[in-house]
Amino acid sequence: MKKVIIIGAGVAGLxxxxxxxxxxxxxxxxxxxxxxxxxxFSIEERGFKFDVGPTIVMMxxxxxEVFSFSGVNPDDYIxxxxxxxxxxxxxxxxxxxxxxxxxxKLMSELEQFGMKETDGxxxxxxxxxxxxxxxxxxxxxxxxxxxREFFNPKTLHSVLKLRTxxxxxSSISKFVKDEKLRQILSFQTLYIGVSPFSGPSIYTIIPxxxxxxxxxxxxxxxxxxxxAMERRFIEMGGKIRLNSPVDEILTLSGKVTGVLVNNKPIYxxxxxxxxxxxxxxxxxxxxxxxxxxxxPKKLDKMDYAASSFVIYLGLKKKYKTSVHAIRFxxxxxxxxxxxxxxxxxxxxxxxxxxxxQIDSSVAPDNKELIYVLVPVPNMKSGxxxxxxxxxxxxxxxxxxxxxxxxxxxxxxxxxxxLKIYTxxxxxxKFNLEHGATFGLKPTLLQSVYFRxxxxxKTIENLYFTGSSTHPGAGVPIVMAGAKLAVNEILKxxxxxx
Ligand SMILES: Cc1cc2nc3c(=O)[nH]c(=O)nc-3n(C[C@H](O)[C@H](O)[C@H](O)COP(=O)(O)OP(=O)(O)OC[C@H]3O[C@@H](n4cnc5c(N)ncnc54)[C@H](O)[C@@H]3O)c2cc1C
Numbered sequence: 127m128k129k130v131i132i133i134g135a136g137v138a139g140l141x142x143x144x145x146x147x148x149x150x151x152x153x154x155x156x157x158x159x160x161x162x163x164x165x166x167f168s169i170e171e172r173g174f175k176f177d178v179g180p181t182i183v184m185m186x187x188x189x190x191e192v193f194s195f196s197g198v199n200p201d202d203y204i205x206x207x208x209x210x211x212x213x214x215x216x217x218x219x220x221x222x223x224x225x226x227x228x229x230x231k232l233m234s235e236l237e238q239f240g241m242k243e244t245d246g247x248x249x250x251x252x253x254x255x256x257x258x259x260x261x262x263x264x265x266x267x268x269x270x271x272x273x274r275e276f277f278n279p280k281t282l283h284s285v286l287k288l289r290t291x292x293x294x295x296s297s298i299s300k301f302v303k304d305e306k307l308r309q310i311l312s313f314q315t316l317y318i319g320v321s322p323f324s325g326p327s328i329y330t331i332i333p334x335x336x337x338x339x340x341x342x343x344x345x346x347x348x349x350x351x352x353x354a355m356e357r358r359f360i361e362m363g364g365k366i367r368l369n370s371p372v373d374e375i376l377t378l379s380g381k382v383t384g385v386l387v388n389n390k391p392i393y394x395x396x397x398x399x400x401x402x403x404x405x406x407x408x409x410x411x412x413x414x415x416x417x418x419x420x421x422p423k424k425l426d427k428m429d430y431a432a433s434s435f436v437i438y439l440g441l442k443k444k445y446k447t448s449v450h451a452i453r454f455x456x457x458x459x460x461x462x463x464x465x466x467x468x469x470x471x472x473x474x475x476x477x478x479x480x481x482x483q484i485d486s487s488v489a490p491d492n493k494e495l496i497y498v499l500v501p502v503p504n505m506k507s508g509x510x511x512x513x514x515x516x517x518x519x520x521x522x523x524x525x526x527x528x529x530x531x532x533x534x535x536x537x538x539x540x541x542x543x544l545k546i547y548t549x550x551x552x553x554x555k556f557n558l559e560h561g562a563t564f565g566l567k568p569t570l571l572q573s574v575y576f577r578x579x580x581x582x583k584t585i586e587n588l589y590f591t592g593s594s595t596h597p598g599a600g601v602p603i604v605m606a607g608a609k610l611a612v613n614e615i616l617k618x619x620x621x622x623x
Contacts, residue, residue: 127152128621131385131394133372133410136164136556137601138591139400140355141192142608146398147362148196149612150621154394155364156387158371163352164400164556165563166601171543173490174440176497177349178547179563180601181479182317182450183342184335188602189351196358203354205345207484212341213450215310216531224448225310227340239304250301250311254334260284261331266597269580269610276575290328290570297327309458313475316501318599319431319564321462326570343449347481347488351601375399375410381586396587396615403578403594404428404559404566411585418584429572431564431599432465433504433549437521440543441494444482446533451478453531468507476500476524493542500524504562505549512548521546565594573598580611581618589614 130146132139135157146153161167165179183189183206190200211224211231226232236244264284270276289297298311312322314332322329344350356366367387374386375397384393399406404425407417414421455461455475464471479497482489489495500520503510510516521544528534553561566572577596582588591611593599598607 128396128619129154129394130396130398130615131156131392132398132400133375133385133406134158134164134400134592135162135352135356135366135368136400136592136604137166137352137355138593138604138608138611139164139398140352140359141605142398142400142591142612143359143364144192144196144355144362145609145612146615147359147364149616151396151615153359153364154392155359155366156370156372156385156392157366157368158557159555160369162356162366162368163349165552166348166352167555168347168349169438169545171545172440174438174493174495174543175347175349175488176438176495176545177347177479177481178436178438180348181481181497182336183344183348183601184332185339185602186342188605189344192355192605193358196362198358203358204351206342207345209341209343209449209484211448212336213452214448215306216451216453217306218454218456220532221306223306223310225337227337232337236307239302239307243302243304243307246301246303247307247311250298250330251334251337253301254330255338257288257328258331258334260287261328265574266603266606267610269596269614270575271579271581271583271614273575288328290326292327293324294322294327294330297330309454313452313454313458316432316462316475318568319433319501319562320568321432321466323459323462324466325568326573329568341450343481343484345485345487347485372401372410374412375406375585375588377411377413377416377585377588380416380584382588396589396619398589398591398611398615400590400592402556402558402565402592403590404430405557406590408559409557416584418582420578425559429567429569430504430506430560430562431567432501433552433561434547434563435500435502435520435524435549436547437498437500437524438543438545438547439496439498439537439541440489441496441537442540442542443494444492445480445494445496445537447478447480447483447494447496449480449483451480452476453478453527465501465503468503468509470502470510470520471500472523473527474500474502474524476527478528498524498528502549504560505553506560506562510549512550517546517548559594564599565592568598579614580607581614587618
């Protein structure tokens with residue numbers, strides 16, 4: 127039986143592990159942290175159970191597929207409920223919009239903007255759905271080994287049909303004129319750390335996916351997904367070594383031989399690396415001559431997505447809010463331009479998550495859990511230290527802004543638990559290059575064929591999976607990527623050689 131070592135028990139590592147085990151490989155995961163999940167992490171304090179990273183469940187079928195692939199019923203592992211409204215959007219003029227994936231409810235909110243705008247909104251959905259079908263068939267289910275697999279008439283025709291050269295915001299602006307509606311439909315590119323004003327327009331599929339497939343919640347919080355995958359993998363006989371950072375990927379004559387953990391070599395036929403691609407190239411492969419094009423100079427020139435500053439609040443009382451809410455900056459464009467220019471936004475837009483609105487298991491009785499995510503620049507420019515002083519003053523600024531949202535005026539006085547993750551925390555906790563919480567930025571030249579692929583060309587039997595590799599970041603997307611990585615392993619190996 128061939129042995130696969132997986133570096134990292136993030137979402138991609140765990141889902142690849144379950145698939146490989148199902149296919150008959152001997153699989154062992156080495157994870158640096160004390161528990162599984164990677165960015166899908168959790169913190170517990172005084173009865174508050176905080177999800178650390180992902181919170182929005184989109185494309186639920188992707189979550190379920192990993193369990194059904196291994197022969198079990200997903201409902202026995204994760205319990206999902208649909209969230210309605212998808213989110214509540216707070217604008218600076220005191221108005222708010224409830225966005226629902228329930229069509230009649232959505233229509234009544236939209237029609238406040240007039241029938242012409244509503245018509246534009248619906249036309250936008252149809253347009254993006256057509257492009258989504260192309261993405262799903264042509265790019266999400268496919269990885270690339272050779273140039274001709276991408277540079278062929280069929281694939282290039284699909285690229286043209288995507289019309290992705292303009293930005294998400296300008297693409298949406300063709301359909302709706304109202305500034306608030308434009309913002310409601312474009313901010314979601316920030317979910318993958320990309321500006322709606324400069325990122326490729328194809329990422330307008332994100333709000334379309336939210337609306338057409340719904341947003342879901344996993345009972346107990348997102349971390350239950352990581353625990354469920356861990357449980358399934360162990361049930362199948364898989365081994366997970368926690369608190370075991372890999373120090374090096376070992377190679378001999380251009381072939382992988384295993385990994386080095388605590389100065390001890392552990393041998394395997396195959397290594398699948400789930401640690402962040404640029405970080406792993408810079409830190410786990412010691413010889414620059416075998417890195418192919420991904421030498422330190424090239425990695426340094428690449429673009430990295432925005433990062434996150436997250437405040438986790440355990441509050442002494444309940445608040446009237448919704449599971450997902452957005453607070454828009456007064457000047458959204460300026461806020462996002464600042465991110466692109468490595469400026470820490472003074473009046474940022476931010477996202478608020480309150481699972482205790484629908485799940486009593488994540489907070490003590492009559493108390494509220496609120497997680498506040500502020501998109502901030504990554505640490506590549508070197509100008510942000512995120513030391514104690516900077517962290518405290520940014521936290522105070524954000525809490526002052528929350529207090530200005532109607533209904534949250536007394537939040538400061540009701541804080542019982544307060545935790546913070548800065549880009550620096552994410553960087554060292556999960557080994558993310560430049561603390562970029564969404565990895566390599568999905569610019570056109572860092573997407574699809576141009577993004578690092580699962581099969582590493584210059585070292586035999588080494589494969590990669592996770593956010594900085596094709597197809598990209600986001601839980602369902604890295605799960606799709608894990609499937610591609612497993613398919614690449616299968617092209618080269620059978621289990622019984
Ligand atoms: C704040 C935040 C909010 C997000 N919100 C959403 C959301 O709402 N919805 C959504 O779909 N996605 C969201 N995402 C994105 C999503 O969380 C990620 O794309 C996904 O979880 C990444 O999984 P991964 O397997 O690629 O990487 P990781 O989670 O980074 O996993 C890699 C693993 O490798 C381990 N590792 C690293 N180096 C080593 C080493 N040397 N030895 C051993 N182990 C090592 C790490 O500890 C980690 O466990 C969010 C991310 C963040 C940070």
